[in-house]
Amino acid sequence: MNSIILRAGTRYLAGLLLLFSLFMLLRGHNEPGGGFIGGLIGSTGFVLYALACGIADARAALRVLPQNIAMAGLGISLLAGIAAGAFGDALFTGQWLFIGASGDDKGLPLSTVLIFDIGVYMVVFGSILSLVFAMEEEI
Amino acid sequence: MSAAPVADAPRGNGLIGLLPVALALALFGAFMTAVPTVAVGDPIRFVWEWVPSLSIALSFYVDGLSLTFALLISGIGTLVFLYSNTYLAGHPQFARFALFLTGFMLAMLGLVLADNLIALFVFWELTTITSYLLIGFGHETTKGRRSALQALFVTGAGALALLAGFILLGAVAGTFELSEIVTQGDALKAHALYLPILILVLAGTFTKSAQFPFHFWLPNAMAAPTPVSAFLHSATMVKAGVYLMARLHPGLSGTDVWLWTLTIAGAFTAVFASVLALRQNDLKQALAYTTLMALGTLTLFLGQASGYAMTAFATFLIVHSLYKAGLFLVVGCIDYGTGTREAEILGGLARAMPVTAAAAGLAALSMAGFPPFLGFIGKELKYAGALAVGSEPLIVAACLVLANALMLAVAGVVAFRPFWRPAGGVTPRTPTEAPWPMLIGPVILAVMGGLFGLYPELLQGALVDPTVASLLGSTEDAKELKLWAGVNLPLILSIVTVGLGLIFYATHKRLRNLLARADAAAPNFDRGWDQFLAGFKAFAAWQTRMIQPGVLRTYIFATFLTVLLAVGGTIALRGALPGLPDLSDVTAQNVVLVLLIVAGSLLTTVTDSRITAMAALGVVGIGVAIIFIVFGAPDVAITQLLVETLVVVLVAVALLRLPSLKGPAFGGFRPWDAALAVAIGTAVTLTLLAVVEAPLDRRLSDYFEVASWPEAFGRNIVNVILVDFRALDTFGEIAVVVIAALSAYALLRTTAPKDEP
Numbered sequence: 001m002n003s004i005i006l007r008a009g010t011r012y013l014a015g016l017l018l019l020f021s022l023f024m025l026l027r028g029h030n031e032p033g034g035g036f037i038g039g040l041i042g043s044t045g046f047v048l049y050a051l052a053c054g055i056a057d058a059r060a061a062l063r064v065l066p067q068n069i070a071m072a073g074l075g076i077s078l079l080a081g082i083a084a085g086a087f088g089d090a091l092f093t094g095q096w097l098f099i100g101a102s103g104d105d106k107g108l109p110l111s112t113v114l115i116f117d118i119g120v121y122m123v124v125f126g127s128i129l130s131l132v133f134a135m136e137e138e139i
Numbered sequence: 140m141s142a143a144p145v146a147d148a149p150r151g152n153g154l155i156g157l158l159p160v161a162l163a164l165a166l167f168g169a170f171m172t173a174v175p176t177v178a179v180g181d182p183i184r185f186v187w188e189w190v191p192s193l194s195i196a197l198s199f200y201v202d203g204l205s206l207t208f209a210l211l212i213s214g215i216g217t218l219v220f221l222y223s224n225t226y227l228a229g230h231p232q233f234a235r236f237a238l239f240l241t242g243f244m245l246a247m248l249g250l251v252l253a254d255n256l257i258a259l260f261v262f263w264e265l266t267t268i269t270s271y272l273l274i275g276f277g278h279e280t281t282k283g284r285r286s287a288l289q290a291l292f293v294t295g296a297g298a299l300a301l302l303a304g305f306i307l308l309g310a311v312a313g314t315f316e317l318s319e320i321v322t323q324g325d326a327l328k329a330h331a332l333y334l335p336i337l338i339l340v341l342a343g344t345f346t347k348s349a350q351f352p353f354h355f356w357l358p359n360a361m362a363a364p365t366p367v368s369a370f371l372h373s374a375t376m377v378k379a380g381v382y383l384m385a386r387l388h389p390g391l392s393g394t395d396v397w398l399w400t401l402t403i404a405g406a407f408t409a410v411f412a413s414v415l416a417l418r419q420n421d422l423k424q425a426l427a428y429t430t431l432m433a434l435g436t437l438t439l440f441l442g443q444a445s446g447y448a449m450t451a452f453a454t455f456l457i458v459h460s461l462y463k464a465g466l467f468l469v470v471g472c473i474d475y476g477t478g479t480r481e482a483e484i485l486g487g488l489a490r491a492m493p494v495t496a497a498a499a500g501l502a503a504l505s506m507a508g509f510p511p512f513l514g515f516i517g518k519e520l521k522y523a524g525a526l527a528v529g530s531e532p533l534i535v536a537a538c539l540v541l542a543n544a545l546m547l548a549v550a551g552v553v554a555f556r557p558f559w560r561p562a563g564g565v566t567p568r569t570p571t572e573a574p575w576p577m578l579i580g581p582v583i584l585a586v587m588g589g590l591f592g593l594y595p596e597l598l599q600g601a602l603v604d605p606t607v608a609s610l611l612g613s614t615e616d617a618k619e620l621k622l623w624a625g626v627n628l629p630l631i632l633s634i635v636t637v638g639l640g641l642i643f644y645a646t647h648k649r650l651r652n653l654l655a656r657a658d659a660a661a662p663n664f665d666r667g668w669d670q671f672l673a674g675f676k677a678f679a680a681w682q683t684r685m686i687q688p689g690v691l692r693t694y695i696f697a698t699f700l701t702v703l704l705a706v707g708g709t710i711a712l713r714g715a716l717p718g719l720p721d722l723s724d725v726t727a728q729n730v731v732l733v734l735l736i737v738a739g740s741l742l743t744t745v746t747d748s749r750i751t752a753m754a755a756l757g758v759v760g761i762g763v764a765i766i767f768i769v770f771g772a773p774d775v776a777i778t779q780l781l782v783e784t785l786v787v788v789l790v791a792v793a794l795l796r797l798p799s800l801k802g803p804a805f806g807g808f809r810p811w812d813a814a815l816a817v818a819i820g821t822a823v824t825l826t827l828l829a830v831v832e833a834p835l836d837r838r839l840s841d842y843f844e845v846a847s848w849p850e851a852f853g854r855n856i857v858n859v860i861l862v863d864f865r866a867l868d869t870f871g872e873i874a875v876v877v878i879a880a881l882s883a884y885a886l887l888r889t890t891a892p893k894d895e896p
Contacts, residue, residue: 029853032773034861040781047788067884070877077870092866094851109852116869117862123873127880128785134887135792 003052010052017045025121026114035117039124047132055136066129073122080116092116152233156224159241163220166248167213170206174601177206180608184254184318193257194309200254200318203605207453208251208382210602211460215374216244218580222468223366225576226475236276240367243269247375251382256305256315259383263301263347266376267294273371274363286362289668293356294346301343301383307336312390321390328394337396340387348380348434351408355664358427365474368423369467369580373430374460381437385452388441388610398442402528405439406538408432413545417647418654422470422480422553426463429506429549432542433459439535440524446607446616451517451524453606454620457598458505458517458588465502465584466553469495472577473557478567482552486562491570494578496558501585503554505592507547507640508633512592516620518543518636522629523618540636547640548647595620696812699819707822710829717828728769736762744816749794757787774857 021042028034050058081092089095100107173183182202189197201209220240227233246265253259268291275287309315311330312323320327327333344350349357357377361368371377384401391397412431419425433455440452472495473488474480489496505514521543525536572578591598599620607617624630643650686697710716739758746752760783767776843856843864853859861869 028855028858029862030855032777032855032857034774034855034858036861037774037777037781040778040785044781044784047785051788067881070880074873074877077873081866081870092870094863094866096852106852111852113851113853113862113866116866117858120862120869120873123876127876130880130884132785132789132792134884135789138887 006052010048014045014049017048018042021045021121021125025117028117029113035120036124039121040128042121042125043128043132046129050132050136055133059133062129066126066133068126070123070126070130073119073124073126075119076122077116077119080112080119083112083115152224152228152230152237155234155237156220156228159220159237159244160217160224162241163213163216163244167210167217170209170213173201173206174210177201177203177605178601180605180614182318186254189255189258194315195257196255196316197258198254198316199252201252202609203602203607204382204385204609205251207456207602207606208378209248211457212244212247212251212375215370215460215464215584218583219366219370219464219468222369222471222577222580223364225574226366226471227364232276236273236364239269239272239276240370243273243371243376247379250379254317256309256317256320259317260298260302260305263343263379263383264295264298266379267291267298270294270360270371270376273367274360276364276367277362280362283362286356286359290356290360293353297343297346297353300339304336304339304343307332307339311336317386321387324390324393327390333391333394334396337391337394337400340383340391341400344380344383345404346380347383348377348438349408349431350380350404350435350438351411352664354408354412354431355668357431358424359665361421361423361427365423365467365471368427369464369471372427373463373467377430377434378437378456378460381434381441381456384438384441385610388444389612392441392444398530401438401442402535405435405437405442406535408435409439409542410435410538413542413549414654415658416549417545417552417643418651418658420482420651422473422482422485422557423467425482425549425553426466426470429546430463432546433463436521436539436542439539440521443524443528444611445524445527446611447520447527447618448524449607449610449616450603450618450620451520452610453603454513454520454598455517456606457591457602458513461584461588461591462502462505462514465498465581465588466506468577468581468584469499469502469554472573472581475573475577476568477570481564482556484562484564484566485557486560487558488570489558492558492572494582495573498578498581498585499554499558501589502581503550505585505588506554507550508543508636510592511589511622513588513595513598514592515633516592516595516622518633519624519629520618520620522632526628536632540632540639543636544639544643547637548643551640551644552647592622595622692812696815699815703815703819703822706826707818710822710825717825717832720828720831732762732765732769749797750791753787753790753794757783760786772857774855 021038021040024033024041025035025038026033028038046058046062049061084091084093084095087093087095094111094113096109096111096113098107098109176183182200184198184200186196186198189195220237223236223240227236230236243266246262246269249262250259250266253262271287271291274290275283277283278287305315308320308327311327311332312320314320327336346353357372360372363371409432412428412435416425416428416432419428437452437456437459440448440455443449470480472492473485476492476495477485477488479485501512505512508514508518521539522536525539526532528535599617603620604614604617608614611617687694736759739755739762742755743752743759746755760779764776764779764783767773767779843860846864847853847856847859851859851863853863
């Protein structure tokens, strides 16, 4: 597709979508969102970019092979799950660290659950993009 | 496969070759230290928790039975490792071989020591897999690959039955610990599930221990390198089935089914195999069939419960492992020194290979059951055990006399003729004595056969009595191992055996020709196996042609038809027709939404433009997403919307390059498709109505609502479930996503190999 309007708009839209996807990923534990949804939104950004500017440009912008992102995500999720073993818990038990917590205020919550969700994000993101890119290139 | 001839004197394989020897020797030493404790009747038990929620533990139990096996495995293992270090010296894949064989030994030790049924099963399967790799070590040949696969399939199929049997057994007994299960013998035998358990367990043990009619894989497994055959297919793996039957003997034996199944299968296998053993020309094949005979005899004794039978079992187990492993190693030496294993060609080797000849002679005398060897004591006990059989002792004893006479003849063919009779042909290589690391094993094993024959009391207190105690609960009924027990019926039977055996040996060439003719006429199990596999493959091909012909529409039709039959069939059979739903709280908004979805679906089916169809399908998807929003499931709705968007993009990429939907292949009304669509819609609607009719079980959702914040620090229940409560499920799902994406990527790439990005 060759449209200047779409290309110009995509510059901003794709970036916004990526940012929004991270926002959805991070808020997912308390509000609608999470790794699955975040990954879907993020990949939409790149799909849009691919439609507007071509696959070659989209791949160049991504820098990394999408398959590798997906597999790295799977690895990160696995590590996040296994990490619980190091604390003597059953696998995939969430481990939490509340930075600056006082009383009822939980402060900044960091957890293996978040790392797990980031892995989910990368899996969804990478899988969709490897499919879309391959289809665009091959068909 | 035969050993690779090495021109200069082989020097072994360095550290890789010696490491397994050291490991096996250390294990043997460790087990020896347990002998005094176990001999006085104190079993040793270790437990590590593994999956406590399923009552699966890594528990190990060392009593007479398991210790006997452990000593045989590690002891013979030490000699075999030392032997193969020279036998396969300089082999390019020796490291792999050493790894497989060490892995096998450890798995086998785990199997005989495990006290937990599930742990035992895991070790059982590990021996199956390592033995597959070892039989297929010569994987360059079709024969090697076929034999390995056959062994894997036969024993693997049996193992599946075994797992089912174990689970039933564990459920009935209320525990997976063997040491507790075997104390519940009476309750088990009275239970309604006793027969299914017995059938399933015996299916596993008979395949593993190659009892008729599952015997055919064992002779083929001789495709493995000779040290492997000596270790796996004489002393250890094939005895795993025998071990398990012995282990479960206190819990399951004593019924008529047990008695007759084991007696008949064992006796038949013993006679059948020893007849076939005489027919073989290849020395290794002959030994393979005599192994079947031994396994049959051991099975036969396990059918009984008398003190004689159990003592005979324990003694013959040890006797057989000693002489059979020794003879296999001897055959390996012959192969190594002459380049052939054919009985017809070999002869006069005693001059060139004196040590091998001596070891072969000693082992063969034990195998043939001559005094003063342990084999003689074993044979006397066998006859005493057979005569003590509760029913038809004469038939059982006659079977054993016949089998033993044939064994004597085979011992002559394998260990006497090649060394002392004139050669029948020219061997590929000039016979030379094998190097010393290959001689140690056979010599030690053969000497032990004689030593224990002269001093049977060494064996009695250390291993035989404790084994009998494992089987019967006490050593009271254990019979004494005696070289000279006076003139009695067993002794007379022994003399008959020797006479018969000598006749068989003298006439073995003529018998072999006769047997070859009879064998050609009899049904061939090995060929039957090929036919079975071919039939199975043909069926799979036919089935694939029927339901996966390569036309996407047929796939979808088949899939939906299956769903319809499953769902609609259930509704029809159960008579679970739901009543009319309560429509009072349906709002106008809901009606509009549903109409939107229905209109979208209808438009998709009637349009002849692909882009219209896609857009209409998008309407359906977005309608569903709105329904999720209306009923308060924002996460699902967002996911649905996003997936819908991406699907439109993906489908558009593909579909827009296809021809239009106009034309004879697509146009027109397709009554079958329409009927299926309507039927499946109806079935799903009915199912949903029935589901809604039942009161909603809110226990889980209540739990998640309550626990989400205090336990997982999250307010979005859907996401908390995904990443915390059921994170393992999610992990499985994302693994599937990655695999699906990679497979699709690979499929897309195969059509047009372009340069890799």
